[in-house]
Amino acid sequence: MGSPSICGSLRVDINREATFFVDQRIVCPFSSKLSRLFGVMSASDARNREVVFGDFPGGTESFELVSRFCYNHGKVEISPTNLALLHCAARYLEMRHPVLGVDNLVTQTRKALEGMKDWTWPDLMALLKHCQELNLATTLSGSSFLEKCLDSVVTRVSSSGEQSPSPSTSSSDSSGPRLSCETKSNITHTDSLKSSFSQGTWWFEDLLFVDATVLERLVHSMITQKFNHAVIGKFLLYYHKMKTQFVKPHEKFEIVDVVVDLLYILERASVSCKSLFGLLRMASTLGVDGCSRMKLELMIGSQLDQATLDNLLIPSPAGMNQLYDVDLVLRLSTAFLDKAHSRGSITELKKVAALLDSYLVEVAPDPWLRPTKFLALATSLLDSARDSNDNIYQAFSMYMEVHPGLSREDRAKMCGALNYDKKLSDEAYNPKFPSRNPMPAQISPIPVNIKSKTGESEPHRKQAVQHTGEPEMDNEKLQAQLQGMQSRVTELEKACKKMQNQMGKMPKARAGSSCNRQRSRCTDKELVDEVVM
Secondary structure (H helix, E strand, O other): OOHHHHHHEEEEEOOOOOOEEOHHHHHHHHHHHHHHHOOOHHHHHHOEEEEEEOOOOHHHHHHHHHHHHOOOOOOOOOOOHHHHHHHHHHHHOOOOOOEOOOOOEEEEEEEHHHHHHOOOOOHHHHHHHHHHOOOOOHOHHHHHHHHHHHHHHHHHHHOOOOOOOHHHHOOOOOOOOOOOOOOOHHHHHHHHHHHHHHHHHOOOOOHHHOHHHHHHHHHHHHOOOOOHHHHHHHHHHHHHHHHOOOOOOHHHHHHHHHHHHHHHHHOHHHHHHHHHHHHHHHHHOOOOOHHHHHHHHHHHHHHHOOOOOOOOOOOOOOOOOOOHHHHHHHHHOOOOOOOHHHHOOHHHHHHHHHHHHHHHHHOOOOOOOOOHHHHHOOOOOHHOOOOHHHHHHHHHHHHHHHHEEEOOHHHHHHHOOOOOOOOOOOOOOOOOOOOOOOOOOOOOOOOEEEEEEEOOOOOHHHHHHHHHOOOHHHHHHHHHHHHHHHHHHHHHHHHHHHHHHOOOOOHHHHHHHHHHHHHHHHHHHHHHHHOOO
């Protein structure tokens, strides 16, 4: 701003980037901060005095603008490209008092900001970029300035409806949003937006430059102004898709984290279940956990009835042996039930039940899937939600075939989880699984103890037969067969006793032969027990 010999005043170091020589008699009246630092002093006293500003907003460019304002008697041309710089510099130097009968710089920038309703769309974008570069979201005054800018952006998008700004609306008497498309490049840019996006989303591409902090402020402004939540959701998903293509993993992590948090505050139906699963897969890959992961699962769970089987087949996290992430599906099921208890319908409940049964069929062949988790999946929804037992019956059959080493207790629990009274098609029937027909196969669900003595009451035995889940019309046949088997075992027991008595009277040489026959008969009895048990 001139040489020291001419100004004879102050040296102002701006962020160690450049030094300005200014006359303190000219700049101090406009700046309360500089006035406090130097007060009223003669030119000789002020010579070689220096002030260092290490955090001056906007750097040398904004200080040069402020200096011109002071040297031009409080007048400066304010435009979208310098408004943010002038406002921040004026706030920093405390330029809040009128001088020479003109408004101070803070007042002038505020008035210019209020006139944004008449700005063009590119001008609004230029201002928003400067706000982001100056990091206005970090200070109270800057945050207020940024919010006004964002409110103007949202108002412009809302008022334009489904139409993007066009060159024909740039006249001063136009009631629609005006756009400075005088140049050929601006017209070409607008046309490309129209061809690339649907009319309601023409602004998506223009706002991709905003960072995570500004994005949060933008979405909150949209929600405050009652913006369509479905459109906000589409924008956030588009933002996520485009911004995560060419950035490093830690930047992807931040983007996913912010986008999930913002989607969570929208109406649940504003984002499709398929899109949420896409986010979930990326979140899993990046290791996103904690609150954001929980929010994402709650969103998916609340609309689980819209999911498909492919959506659920997510590989198990690293370090787990099982093939699919069954724990995730259990959490989604719980989230759905929480929603269903308050506003769910029976139709949604049946859709989710059918989906989970299909999922059970897919995961049943997994040799590493523990029976406790398999059972938890099978019993996560009430049996009344199922119209058919075909899928769950098939899943149980497959699981038991793949896991032949299951304990008798686990087999009993699994069979007890089935409702045999529900209709089961002939195609789904597996002869190796406990069936509706008499004489259950080798993995009977209930250990009917045919060795019980005659002290057991008839109603007790009948109850045990019914517990197997067989249709009521077959109960009498099954009971008759069991009683027949019990009689046969009783005869075997008597034969064994008789042989034991005879062995005491036989010579030792023959005792060994009889003993072998006894073991053979007892083995037959044990085999019968094993089949029935």
